[in-house]
Amino acid sequence: EDQVTQSPEALRLQEGESSSLNCSYTVSGLRGLFWYRQDPGKGPEFLFTLYSAGEEKEKERLKATLTKKESFLHITAPKPEDSATYLCAVQEAGANNLFFGTGTRLTVIP
Amino acid sequence: EAQVTQNPRYLITVTGKKLTVTCSQNMNHEYMSWYRQDPGLGLRQIYYSMNVEVTDKGDVPEGYKVSRKEKRNFPLILESPSPNQTSLYFCASSQTAFVLYNEQFFGPGTRLTVL
Numbered sequence: 001e002d003q004v005t006q007s008p009e010a011l012r013l014q015e016g017e018s019s020s021l022n023c024s025y026t027v028s029g030l031r032g033l034f035w036y037r038q039d040p041g042k043g044p045e046f047l048f049t050l051y052s053a054g055e056e057k058e059k060e061r062l063k064a065t066l067t068k069k070e071s072f073l074h075i076t077a078p079k080p081e082d083s084a085t086y087l088c089a090v091q092e093a094g095a096n097n098l099f100f101g102t103g104t105r106l107t108v109i110p
Numbered sequence: 111e112a113q114v115t116q117n118p119r120y121l122i123t124v125t126g127k128k129l130t131v132t133c134s135q136n137m138n139h140e141y142m143s144w145y146r147q148d149p150g151l152g153l154r155q156i157y158y159s160m161n162v163e164v165t166d167k168g169d170v171p172e173g174y175k176v177s178r179k180e181k182r183n184f185p186l187i188l189e190s191p192s193p194n195q196t197s198l199y200f201c202a203s204s205q206t207a208f209v210l211y212n213e214q215f216f217g218p219g220t221r222l223t224v225l
Contacts, residue, residue: 043200043216087153097168102152
């Protein structure tokens with residue numbers, strides 16, 4: 001069973017059209033949940049770490065939230081430069097390894 | 111400039127020919143890790159290292175070896191590559207903290223093709 005599931009697989013938005021990406025996880029205890037951005041042909045770039053339910057982090061047009069079973073990455077008034085694949089990863093409590101979801105490919109159309 | 115470097119960036123090889131992909135970081139990070147990225151499967155962790163001389167298996171370690179003799183370097187070794195190891199490989203590092211993967215820095219990737 002996949003430990004991290006992201007939805008949707010792909011999302012097309014008009015510039016300025018806000019939306020949310022979902023990351024659900026099934027680990028029994030969460031040590032940390034991470035959001036990354038990946039541009040084509042490049043390595044992932046760290047965005048946020050969330051540790052506990054109720055926590056929120058913001059960076060420019062992006063806001064990440066966390067519940068006990070899922071995280072959302074909210075994109076407010078996106079611009080074309082926000083187009084990328086957004087990856088979610090989870091570290092389980094007591095473990096040292098990391099599990100990634102397959103990502104959401106976001107396209108923002110001018 | 112703080113960075114993680116990988117070499118080579120592209121490699122085409124044949125089945126069974128041993129190869130090494132190098133990874134180096136200049137941020138004095140204790141924690142380093144290798145991932146492979148495949149379409150539909152996402153990023154999967156191969157091996158990680160908590161510090162010099164300390165390594166452990168990730169999710170998909172079969173067919174790979176690593177070593178951590180120096181803090182800055184973490185090479186990935188494929189002793190007998192097979193076509194199913196054709197993939198995009200990423201090295202990453204982070205400063206150890208309460209959460210190991212906080213602000214993990216990734217290298218640019220190595221695209222490996224095994225014929």
